[in-house]
Amino acid sequence: MPPRWGAAVPRLSRRVTGRAREGCGRASKTRSASTQVAPTAIHLRPDIASPRKELHDALAALGGVAQHHANRRRLQLALEGVAARDAVTRVAVLGLTSQASAQRLTRLLLADALGAEERWEQELAGAGAGSESAVLLKYGDDADADPPHAASPLFRVRAVPARLLRCHNLEILVAPLDATAAAPESPHEAVHVPRLLPVHKTLVFAEGLDSALAFARFTPHGAAALRRVAKLAVDLPPPSSEQEPGAQDGAAAVNTQAAAQALAAFRASIQNATAYERGWFRSGLPALSSWLVQGLGPATPIQPVLKTLVSSVVDDIEASVAREDAAQSQKLAALPSAQGASASIVRHLETWAEKSHAELRDQLDTAFTTRNWHKLAWWKLFWRVDDVTMISTQILERRWLTSAEKSSIFLAGRMNQAGFPDEVQPGPTVDKPATTAENTRMDISTDVRKSIPWPEHIAAARTDLINDLVPPLQALAQRLVLQTFSTTSLSSAASALLYLTMSNFSVFEASAVGVLGLTISLRRMQKLWEGARESWEGTVREEGRRTLKGTEEAVRMVIRNKERLDAGLVAGEDEGVVERRRVREAVGKVREALERIDQKKDV
Structure with missing residues (x-):
């Protein structure tokens, strides 16, 4: 046996x-009582504890605008789970x-x-x-x-x-x-x-x-x-x-x-x-x-099974909106006028988007494994602190969607030749990056609306990244170095003072105070700097994906607007487009609330 x-x-x-x-x-x-879910209006819970209240409000708002896309019973179940603690x-x-x-x-x-x-x-x-x-x-x-x-x-x-x-x-x-x-x-x-x-x-x-x-x-x-x-x-x-x-x-x-x-x-x-x-x-x-x-x-602060349910509900709503978008795009593509040109541009756009996402992934993977980026390791920061701006700016200027920008200009030339305008009406929203790094104070959340031609979106986004991400990283590096030197100096002074004033302290005992201060300051520096670098890398990747997605959506909007004009349709957006945009905005708020809950859980 x-x-x-x-x-x-x-x-x-x-x-x-x-x-x-x-x-x-x-x-x-x-034990919390279980109730059968009725397909009626969703009742708000004003006494919901933070941070789940923000998620509950976002879900309730999503239910109000996504009536034709959401499964009301599943959404009600998710709302009840967020509202109740157990x-x-x-x-x-x-x-x-x-x-x-x-x-x-x-x-x-x-x-x-x-x-x-x-x-x-x-x-x-x-x-x-x-x-x-x-x-x-x-x-x-x-x-x-x-x-x-x-x-x-x-x-x-x-x-x-x-x-x-x-x-x-x-x-x-x-x-x-x-x-x-x-x-x-x-x-x-x-x-x-x-x-x-x-x-x-x-x-x-x-x-x-x-x-x-x-x-x-x-x-x-x-x-x-x-x-x-x-x-x-x-x-x-x-x-x-x-x-x-x-x-x-x-x-x-x-x-x-x-x-x-x-x-x-x-x-x-x-x-x-x-x-x-x-x-x-x-x-x-x-x-x-x-x-x-x-x-x-x-539930700290939310159960994983409930989080999965909320994500599943949101994914289903987003998939329903995408299906309606696809159906609407098919109707527009069926228009006799400019059908061939539109189909050709869409194919080139899909190829451009696929290559651009692959470029973003591969180039940033290479950039963040090169010797240059490793020069900014935390223990090298003492003599490399003045190189933070130069190295991080070089990564953005040389590795961040450079080929995608050139290809977008080529695509814009083809579209201009086919009679498509460069600008989207109303002007697209170019969101500056919003990042939150623990204990780094790198809060740079701003929303700026710029009416610019879509081929300039990548260049404008790169400029915004350099202006908004590089200076806070440089300032954090300088502050950490200064704080480390200050803590080490204070602990060394305290060690010397103990040795000089306390006769019962030996040299080794007094030196232990200095060593402890040095260890604490270096550990704090390592934790904060490496966390800030990881957050910076993630922000650069995410902003690249958002920029590519925004550019692709802008091109598709240009194509749809041109097709509507060619077909004699109303130049403005129909009610379905407005509704789906509101649903997407509500979906985005739910996802942001989930991300904030995850951040608070990790603190």
Whole structure:
């Protein structure tokens, strides 16, 4: 017998009890009530604690302007989670064409191996194969089963005294998912909002490869988007060796029969602990158990699972807006006048954008690994402090979108020859970079509107970067060097004073004060300077992407305006364009609020 199975009984008991009690350190006695989401107006919560209030307000504003793009139930769920400090997390377990298999899997995930089989386990395991009555599992005693106030024609509520539900403030919706009957455009709805009840994440359970292939055909274009909040588990014969819990990042291969046999054997006798552990890990269930509670940590200040839900909602809205933009662009491209010229310009624009993004990535990667940039390492700053401006300016002038700028001028010449104007009406917004580096005071957030021809956007953005990013970096370098020298000098003076005035201090004892001051000052200098350099690099990359995106959008706007004029359309923007712009602005505010929450979490 391998060494790992030695003393299996006590170790297994510790593992099972530890897994069952995981997360119980939180204040789980005061459980937040779960309410069914109604597609009504979103109610604001004026007593929301900071910093989640900004995110809540941004989400509420997004719901107001994105009525035709947002799933109201998912947005409402996200708003309720942001508003409540300890909101319930709802997970769906969907069985492909069979709810009975999903119920058996849920029973295995919630069952306590150290306890006897309970009545709710028998109900889940004994469901008929044709059962289509979805069930919502909440924490509670058996006496609380099917409370009258929670009745719904789409699902029934069952109270389950499972430790996993209590410790992690969980609810589990078990329902069937028919991948053959759903409409092609409804995969997201079926997975994200099963039985009209929105969930934070979904586990789809397939029996055999045929069922898994049916799910793949069900989500041909949305698999990548679903992967963030959904996981596919396939019931397959167990492997010859056990599986590690974190070994399956994508679809998980499990075997419910092996898991059920292992659970029954352990409950029959604790002497079967070795067989239980071997069978349980061979079944692949530990991977699903880990995924089930993944992201359910303390809200500091927001739970990862809630952040993922918010990001998913925002991504879906943005994708919906992009689809409408694509549809509108197709209509404009179908106009008979200037159709050939517009299509040619669009192709050249896409090629330019692809090459420009690749250039930005490769050139900056090269710039930030060269010897010149490494001359600004923190320990070289004492004799290189006056070179900060020169080196950082050289990077921006020689490595930041130089080829993209030349190519944009060539593209502008082709467009001018085809009769396209250089300027966009109204003038484009050129946003100066806004950066926040911890303890560096590099706050240079400004918004300047400039009506300039789009071929000059890159040059103007480079000038703004040099003016706004280089001087604060130079000032920080000088300030850190001065502070380091000052701290070292003060600590050295204190060391000398102790030696001269305190007769009981030896030379080594007094010198320790100076060494401590030197160490603290150098460590502080290293932390602040390296953090500022990383922030500077990230800002330069991000501003490059924003500039390229802004330039590309400006060119597309020029093309659309020219096509409208050629078709005799109204020269102004229609209501759909204005609405989508407002939605994008609201999406941007939500993303900014999420970023600020991440920054406060890291402080």
